[in-house]
Amino acid sequence: MGAGPRVPAHQVTTRNLGAAYPLMAEAGLGHRGVLIGHDLLGGSFVYDPFELYAQGVVSNPNMIVFGQIGRGKSAFVKTYLWRQSVFGRRAWVVDPKGEYAALARAWGVRPVALRPGGAVRLNPLDPGPTPLAAATGTADADRRQVELLASLACACLGRNLAPRERVALDLALSAVGSTAVVPTLPAVVDALLEPSTDAARRIRTDRATLLEDGRDVALELRRLVHGDLRGMFDGPTTPGLDLSGPLVVLDLSALYNSTALGVLMACATAWLQAALARQAHEGHGGHVLVVVDEAWAILANLGVARWLQASWKLSRAYGVANVAVLHRLSDLHAVGAAGSEQVGLAEGLLSDSETRVVYAQPPGEVARASELLSLSATEAELLSQLRRGVALWKVGHRAFLVQHLVGPSERGLVDTDGAMGPER
Numbered sequence: 276m277g278a279g280p281r282v283p284a285h286q287v288t289t290r291n292l293g294a295a296y297p298l299m300a301e302a303g304l305g306h307r308g309v310l311i312g313h314d315l316l317g318g319s320f321v322y323d324p325f326e327l328y329a330q331g332v333v334s335n336p337n338m339i340v341f342g343q344i345g346r347g348k349s350a351f352v353k354t355y356l357w358r359q360s361v362f363g364r365r366a367w368v369v370d371p372k373g374e375y376a377a378l379a380r381a382w383g384v385r386p387v388a389l390r391p392g393g394a395v396r397l398n399p400l401d402p403g404p405t406p407l408a409a410a411t412g413t414a415d416a417d418r419r420q421v422e423l424l425a426s427l428a429c430a431c432l433g434r435n436l437a438p439r440e441r442v443a444l445d446l447a448l449s450a451v452g453s454t455a456v457v458p459t460l461p462a463v464v465d466a467l468l469e470p471s472t473d474a475a476r477r478i479r480t481d482r483a484t485l486l487e488d489g490r491d492v493a494l495e496l497r498r499l500v501h502g503d504l505r506g507m508f509d510g511p512t513t514p515g516l517d518l519s520g521p522l523v524v525l526d527l528s529a530l531y532n533s534t535a536l537g538v539l540m541a542c543a544t545a546w547l548q549a550a551l552a553r554q555a556h557e558g559h560g561g562h563v564l565v566v567v568d569e570a571w572a573i574l575a576n577l578g579v580a581r582w583l584q585a586s587w588k589l590s591r592a593y594g595v596a597n598v599a600v601l602h603r604l605s606d607l608h609a610v611g612a613a614g615s616e617q618v619g620l621a622e623g624l625l626s627d628s629e630t631r632v633v634y635a636q637p638p639g640e641v642a643r644a645s646e647l648l649s650l651s652a653t654e655a656e657l658l659s660q661l662r663r664g665v666a667l668w669k670v671g672h673r674a675f676l677v678q679h680l681v682g683p684s685e686r687g688l689v690d691t692d693g694a695m696g697p698e699r
């Protein structure tokens with residue numbers, strides 16, 4: 276019954292498959308890099324941002340990972356970092372949920388835990404190396420600090436700064452810079468609340484007017500100094516932090532539910548970027564992966580999102596590949612009317628992240644995702660059906676469907692379902 280000729284399954288290499296079915300099957304990204312998992316159209320999927328950048332496959336090494344809750348975004352990132360360590364790559368992680376402790380343990384390091392009134396303080400105004408600022412086209416190292424302060428103030432105020440507020444901030448920072456070796460947030464707040472006659476004279480005004488100009492900004496920044504967030508970013512960086520290890524994790528979980536999470540993450544990321552830039556400048560650089568997990572909290576605010584985008588552009592200069600983890604495309608909040616700054620920002624962040632790893636998206640997000648990521652109709656249709664651990668990878672102009680594999684020895688690194696197991 277049914278005894279027809281037995282035709283053996285057709286087997287070809289992925290390269291030949293790609294030639295036979297152009298636009299449907301890909302020949303892979305080569306074998307240099309770390310194994311991510313199965314390419315569901317055949318073979319293994321191997322990826323390395325620095326290698327692909329060197330080969331010109333991508334024009335930047337940054338990555339954005341999108342996906343609904345629990346689809347395996349963080350699991351992928353953790354194993355990816357762990358596997359990269361084989362090649363001596365280092366990683367710095369902003370960890371808002373405090374879930375990278377197992378990875379840190381495996382790597383033999385302790386996360387740097389930030390909490391209000393805790394033992395560790397990071398100064399987001401720590402300078403990067405001045406020659407780097409010059410090399411990257413920034414007028415001076417102060418610009419980075421002004422931009423960061425303006426973004427933080429803008430995020431806290433929930434609006435753009437008026438020109439007079441920006442000037443007040445600028446003058447306060449230079450007043451602090453003329454007295455302190457490294458500016459701190461409390462010093463900037465004090466300078467805003469007590470402007471000098473000299474500063475006022477520089478913009479042909481009087482002290483009372485300059486004080487008025489900067490008052491709202493000062494009061495908002497003061498929250499980081501005296502409010503519920505005190506003790507984390509409001510002074511010189513705690514001496515003796517060991518940043519020489521292969522992995523640095525900034526654990527922000529003590530404030531995961533705070534409304535200021537985005538601002539805190541921006542401070543942590545700013546501090547981390549300046550520290551990395553200094554290391555690179557001192558010759559301890561090498562390739563580093565910088566992960567901002569739950570990055571939606573930063574991007575939900577236009578001010579800090581703008582700053583994050585600008586800082587991503589700089590990081591290429593010192594060998595950093597950024598990884599941002601988001602839930603939905605609409606986390607680029609921002610995404611607003613056609614032609615608006617928000618849309619430009621979303622598109623800018625995407626074009627600065629030429630690797631996009633997209634886990635399952637809710638049906639309501641598919642149209643936006645396919646527009647922003649230029650997906651084909653087939654790719655768009657897949658998006659709401661992807662199962663846990665499977666993602667659509669867009670690398671430059673190429674697309675792959677990848678099942679991320681977690682090895683038995685890696686399970687302990689990635690399990691975030693602990694509380695979902697059977698009750699004892």
Ligand SMILES: Nc1ncnc2c1ncn2[C@@H]1O[C@H](COP(=O)(O)OP(=O)(O)OP(=O)(O)O)[C@@H](O)[C@H]1O
Nearest residue numbers: 344345346347348349350664679681689690691692
């Ligand atoms: N490829 C995979 N194979 C097996 N298990 C996986 C895989 N990916 C994720 N998991 C498991 O699924 C659970 C959720 O994964 P993970 O924490 O990475 O999700 P997430 O997308 O980061 O979620 P959230 O948005 O809540 O941060 C984890 O317990 C993890 O062990």
Ligand SMILES: [Mg+2]
Nearest residue numbers: 348349350568
């Ligand atoms: Mg996660």
